[in-house]
Amino acid sequence: QVQLVESGGGLVQTGGSLRLSCAASGRTFSSYTMGWFRQAPGKEREFVAAISWSAGSTSYADSVKGRFTIFRDTAKNTVYLRMNSLKPEDTAVYYCSANSANRHYWGQGTQVTVSS
Secondary structure (H helix, E strand, O other): OOEEEEEOOEEEEOOOOEEEEEEEEOOOOOOOEEEEEEEOOOOOOEEEEEEEOOOOOEEEOOOOOOOEEEEEEOOOOEEEEEEOOOOHHHOEEEEEEEEOOOOEEEOOOEEEEEEO
16 A cells, blocks of 8 residues: 655745655555645645656756755655745645556645745
8 A cells, every 4th residue: 555654844934944755655666756746725736846766857846946856765765855945835735746657646745834
């Protein structure tokens, strides 16, 4: 059974930093793309960042480029999202995802709140 467990969310002031973690278990993720998405109140879930588990190649939403970094530790089966220079508009529930050609998994989400 695949599990994605996020942690690291919290309340931070504008300009602050947080690091989110996503512990993945239940299968081998070598053929997966791991991602972070977020959903703010009243808005649709949106893409934030993604990383290829095997190659480590990354992609980012324009709104977070230069501020957020996605990386993974294959030994720990964990994906991270380091978030710097946080803004109030980054406030959302952040979800970890694991995606392959025919499988899609979500974590339960972790709340990030940036105060102005």
